Amino acid sequence: MRSVLQAAAGLALVLLMGCSSPVPSSLPDPLTQPSGSSVPVTLITFVADDGHIEDITRLLPISQELNVPMVSAVISQQVGSTGFLNAAQGRQLIDAGWEIASHTLSHPHLLPLTDTQLAREIQESKARLEAFGWPIQALVYPYGDQDSRIQQFTQQAGYKAGVGTQSGINVTPQRLALQRVAMGAYAGKAAAESNYKARVDEALKAHGWLIFMLHPWHPDHTEAQQNALRATIRYAQSGGAQVVTLSQGLAVRDAEAVRAGQ
Numbered sequence: 001m002r003s004v005l006q007a008a009a010g011l012a013l014v015l016l017m018g019c020s021s022p023v024p025s026s027l028p029d030p031l032t033q034p035s036g037s038s039v040p041v042t043l044i045t046f047v048a049d050d051g052h053i054e055d056i057t058r059l060l061p062i063s064q065e066l067n068v069p070m071v072s073a074v075i076s077q078q079v080g081s082t083g084f085l086n087a088a089q090g091r092q093l094i095d096a097g098w099e100i101a102s103h104t105l106s107h108p109h110l111l112p113l114t115d116t117q118l119a120r121e122i123q124e125s126k127a128r129l130e131a132f133g134w135p136i137q138a139l140v141y142p143y144g145d146q147d148s149r150i151q152q153f154t155q156q157a158g159y160k161a162g163v164g165t166q167s168g169i170n171v172t173p174q175r176l177a178l179q180r181v182a183m184g185a186y187a188g189k190a191a192a193e194s195n196y197k198a199r200v201d202e203a204l205k206a207h208g209w210l211i212f213m214l215h216p217w218h219p220d221h222t223e224a225q226q227n228a229l230r231a232t233i234r235y236a237q238s239g240g241a242q243v244v245t246l247s248q249g250l251a252v253r254d255a256e257a258v259r260a261g262q
């Protein structure tokens with residue numbers, strides 16, 4: 001019985017990962033979870049917004065040093081512009097185990113858009129990024145703008161996840177309204193290593209999915225924040241959390257659901 005379930009879980013993972021990138025060794029493999037375990041693994045994800053060159057210059061070295069993947073949310077119209085990632089750099093991140101997410105075409109506030117404008121921002125951004133050969137499964141809403149209409153457009157465009165800016169830990173993930181916790185820029189008074197570790201503790205206790213929001217190009221993302229990022233990754237790993245991309249996180253939760261017979 002178990003082998004059938006495990007095979008199904010593995011298949012679900014393979015199907016979800018599809019043709020995506022080489023996988024870092026830290027990829028959580030549901031098949032290696034303790035047999036009989038019904039407790040969801042705690043997941044940690046780092047999503048860097050806006051697709052600036054700092055994803056390569058500031059985050060990639062930490063990602064490689066600690067062997068964890070991250071996610072770059074790219075404004076598709078900006079790819080190749082000065083200060084932003086170009087196509088080769090996007091590929092470099094994917095080859096390093098990262099996931100590229102769409103951050104729309106032009107980074108507008110989505111709520112005031114007409115249906116036609118909204119569809120273009122959500123659909124065309126995905127198509128343009130996929131034209132680079134990048135598998136796109138997640139949309140990161142600019143400014144966190146989202147409502148049921150935006151979520152519906154997101155789902156219809158073929159995204160498996162929508163990511164906002166509402167602060168919180170995803171315990172029962174709302175896949176089109178995933179919450180995040182700011183690290184560095186936009187974290188305000190919470191921009192301290194002790195606070196990030198406290199959030200990790202919360203996630204571990206709840207067996208949740210903690211998604212950090214990073215803006216590595218922002219002046220508030222200081223060297224101290226870089227060190228806090230390193231320390232938070234190490235802390236999460238030492239507590240048993242797995243650092244995953246967004247699509248890996250979805251695949252893990254799907255595989256757990258299969259294992260639980262849902």
Ligand SMILES: [Zn+2]
Binds near residue numbers: 049050103107142143
């Ligand atoms: Zn943004």
